[in-house]
Amino acid sequence: MCPQADEPVEIAAVRPRRVKKGKVTVVGVLGELLITVGALVLLFLGWQLWWNDMLMASSQSSAASEISQDWIDQDTAAPKPVPTVDPVEPSAVPVAVDYGSPVVAAAPSNATAFAVLYVPRFGAEYHRSIAEGTGHDVLNSNRLGIGHYAGTQMPGEIGNFAVAAHRSAFGGAMHLINELQLGDAIYVQTADGYYTYRYRDTEYVAPSQVQVLASVPNNPDNTAVDRIITLTSCNPLYSTAERIIAYGVLESWQPLSAGAPAELAPIIAAQG
Amino acid sequence: MYAALWRVLPGPLWVRIILAVILVVAVLAMLATWVYPWIDGILNSQEATVGGS
Numbered sequence: 001m002c003p004q005a006d007e008p009v010e011i012a013a014v015r016p017r018r019v020k021k022g023k024v025t026v027v028g029v030l031g032e033l034l035i036t037v038g039a040l041v042l043l044f045l046g047w048q049l050w051w052n053d054m055l056m057a058s059s060q061s062s063a064a065s066e067i068s069q070d071w072i073d074q075d076t077a078a079p080k081p082v083p084t085v086d087p088v089e090p091s092a093v094p095v096a097v098d099y100g101s102p103v104v105a106a107a108p109s110n111a112t113a114f115a116v117l118y119v120p121r122f123g124a125e126y127h128r129s130i131a132e133g134t135g136h137d138v139l140n141s142n143r144l145g146i147g148h149y150a151g152t153q154m155p156g157e158i159g160n161f162a163v164a165a166h167r168s169a170f171g172g173a174m175h176l177i178n179e180l181q182l183g184d185a186i187y188v189q190t191a192d193g194y195y196t197y198r199y200r201d202t203e204y205v206a207p208s209q210v211q212v213l214a215s216v217p218n219n220p221d222n223t224a225v226d227r228i229i230t231l232t233s234c235n236p237l238y239s240t241a242e243r244i245i246a247y248g249v250l251e252s253w254q255p256l257s258a259g260a261p262a263e264l265a266p267i268i269a270a271q272g
Numbered sequence: 273m274y275a276a277l278w279r280v281l282p283g284p285l286w287v288r289i290i291l292a293v294i295l296v297v298a299v300l301a302m303l304a305t306w307v308y309p310w311i312d313g314i315l316n317s318q319e320a321t322v323g324g325s
Contacts, residue, residue, distance in 0.1 A: 024276050032273045040303070047308045134321045164321040210323035233320050240319050
């Protein structure tokens, strides 16, 4: 309602006393504090999802290239015995060498890195260490990043080599897991050799669905015949409501002394 | 609060601006180095495993 023009209003008495310029009031301080807290929460999200994520990604990446290079150097210095290969008759045409059954290492102790993951679809620069266990000491580490579910199989073993990593924040090792396409290479390098898996399919499950880790995923009662890799992460991006599960099947194996697979070789060489 | 802080800063305007920027950067650096990692450890907001960990 508007005061009528002719209605005498004692404005001076009604108007609240003006706060003296610059005077500190309880409401003023409270308001400023609330605004500050709001800004700090937003800053935290920016820090977690962008700044710290970037720092951790880069330190995880360099730690991974370090151990990868160490394995290669060690193998060059003292090559591991290559498993017996079926004698192949000399042929004029070069054939793909068969290195026999993949070497399967024993699972190391918790939080020990034993493999490096390369997924060209995630970028030529992409490499991350895989360590034993899926606790925060592995997934949230600025040195590791990918965790191997304890009790699942090892690289190259018949069954399911299952690993987990963050989708966002903490280096986001599985940030692009949804970009995988049929037949994409998933390379796992260990101190023994290179395991080439081919991406097959993805499914979305509830966080409680541990059957995806079975040696035959989703069929815990069946006996494994395939060598599967299972990547698990969060879904949707920036949420933990679901899990995204990507499966691959082992295509081939070769010892370190044989050199990296053709697609992987330039990536390994570039990591220096 | 911030107005009072501003008045506490000494010197001419450009000195005050520089001091204010230094203060803001110092606070941000402290947050990024100690406070946020600590909160991050408490929250553990980003689970990526099936079956919990």
